[in-house]
Amino acid sequence: KNEVEQSPQNLTAQEGEFITINCSYSVGISALHWLQQHPGGGIVSLFMLSSGKKKHGRLIATINIQEKHSSLHITASHPRDSAVYICAGNNNDMRFGAGTRLTVKP
């Protein structure tokens, strides 16, 4: 069993839909990262959080430390949101989830 589990593996949505990607972890971490990997391969950090909730534009990330669970939400999804979303637990090293491939159709 992976130390960081993401679901779903693949997600197809229609433009405008509300999207949720989930991440559960079984290891102790100091922070949880959400990353976006574009189709060309470039990786961008979306959020780093250790408690509560963060919001940036249409993206919202939450974390529940007690339940060892985090969610990434995208409101009013758009085709340009199509990418692989990766969660990772950070405690000096980084433990990655397998990623969620999101496709948003116009």
Added chain:
Amino acid sequence: GAGVSQSPSNKVTEKGKDVELRCDPISGHTALYWYRQRLGQGLEFLIYFQGNSAPDKSGLPSDRFSAERTGESVSTLTIQRTQQEDSAVYLCASTKPPGAGVGEQFFGPGTRLTVL
């Protein structure tokens, strides 16, 4: 300012040769990470530096892999006697202070290594 840069962007080598990959982090970033991503697979942590020291080298896949960092700046990842299974994109990321092993990661564009 400039982001994290890596060189070369692509490297093709023959099995058994040594390769050296370079990462230039963002100036002033104290922590630096190396990752690997094989084709169609997820990210793997290799090693991280806090300053010039690497507290945990257990992520390196084998003793053919080594990394160093000098001047709290540039880092090199060296793979000796490359094997075909080393083919992957090698990514570097740096974090701004306080770093200390946890921080927002700024990723480089990666080096695509192909071992023939």
